[in-house]
Amino acid sequence: MTEFTEVAERVWVARYEWFDVNVTLVGGDRGLLAVDTHASALAARGVLDDVRRLGAGEVVGVVNTHEHFDHTFGNGMFRSAYGQIPIHAHETAAARTLEAAERIKGLYRDDPSDPHRDEVLETEVVVADTTFSSAVSLDLGDRAVELVHPGRGHTGGDLVVRVPDVDVLLAGDLVEESAAPGFGGDCYPLEWPLALDIVLGLTTSSTVVVPGHGAPVTRDFVEEQRNAIGIVAETIRDLATRGVPVDQALEVGDWPYLREVLGHAVRRGYEQLPRSQKRLPLI
Template identity: 30%
Template sequence: MAKPFASQGDLEEKTISFTEVGRDLWAFTAEGDPNTGVIIGDDAVMVVDAQATPRLAGKVVEKIRSVTDKPIKYVVLTHYHAVRVLGASAYGASEIVASDTCRAMVAERGQEDWASEFQRFPRLFEGHESIPGLTWPTMTFSRSMSVYLGRRRVDLKHLGRAHTAGDIVAWVADAEVMFTGDIVEYHSACYCGDGHFRDWGATLDAIGAHRPHAIAPGRGDALVGEAKVNEAIAKTRDFLESTYRPAAGVAARGGTLKEAWDAVRAECDPKFADYAIYEHCLPFNVARAYDEALGMDTPRIWTAERDKEMWEALQG
């Protein structure tokens, strides 16, 4: 029987957790669905990644209001993907912050990504009719900027290309906690369809160099303690290398995309087949790894039409 396209068959409601990962720092997680971070300062709240729709973002707001009544002033977007950004309007924030590159990618491919992700993962777009349009950052930066929530300082940093070209992290030094977006995942497949495999490892090294005590990853459980943080970084690195290395080997000898698919499956299935969204991500990951190995530095834009073609060619 053919597999349902991407995550169209994933209709089961996930259990939400709201975990304190440091003083007044929270991770909103849901069994492998996209995570959201919450940073509470002296006078305001910062949200890291917004969810896919205002309705889903409302669930985050409910959790925030269970621990503070301070105003939500900032929404930080770790990257441009629709499932991370289209719920931003629900927070009523005065500023939406992202990297310069993230904003440029919204302009370049945000509409195509919205249509693509809506088709891939309909459950995450519950209440999609309430989305007012593309989410545009109101404040951007190139390498780093600091935001003060009263005395609490949050350092927003572009540490390098990884999941996308414009990824940023939020580092709260007073608690040694980092919100990484999809640069780090835990027991969830990395989506690499817009990624940069050869840069991603150095970006993971830059995260590790901060020696975080806790990480709120892009997907999967909150990670508290040095052992858990190191495990997640190591497993993310293994996932990336196990995807890119076989695909690059096939590309180097002039093999086909389908041969790269077979080689990646042989390497990854025994280790990662039980990870969240593994089958969903695999065709897009292999296609991007193969393209990058052939010298294509900028990922091709995924469209709803291209998604279907790729799925039929590899997962069909």
């Protein structure tokens, strides 16, 4: 059992131990919008129990902040509980959900020791069916909720959810509080700082920012994380421009995060740099 905590008027966040992932409910007089649905059908069943225990109403829509399984694998359970409710996502995230799901199921299939293996493999993947490209407003009756794609960062299909009447922004994994940013094999490290510039433009000094993982944070936290990711991006550019080979970049660079979490970021950054910004290493 996990309690939903009200972080602003009719905005509740539940923080789940597995992945330290957040599920958020935004309430309007038409019902609740659920933002992210956890990492398996079984896990989502527990989320639904917590939603019912809160007693704030019925879920009338779901938002996936991106395609990763810890944010989408509960979609089917929410549909089972509340009918054919719309599931919203950025168009790129929706297009990549099945591919991302197969990749993660393959990893769990190859690791019989993982205690969550069976529940992940047994989860039916339900892809978002209501998509947008840039921004869209959702009508909850007495409240409008904005979905904005600020650019590519953690993935190619990140979105943030803005609840303007109470100055809350749900940032998905563009912002993480409980660990270093998620530089995975599908990240865009060179563009991530620019996406966070857009996110910062949607906030004020009083905004409550809910990250994809961990405790709510302030605008100052987001700015600090943006600057650290910016250092990652500029370090990649600098090393590539100086002709440092990609397989030496981690050791050569002066990084704001542990090298152990930056392998994908460096490789992806080198791949994404235009040819004009790369220099062949001297022999």
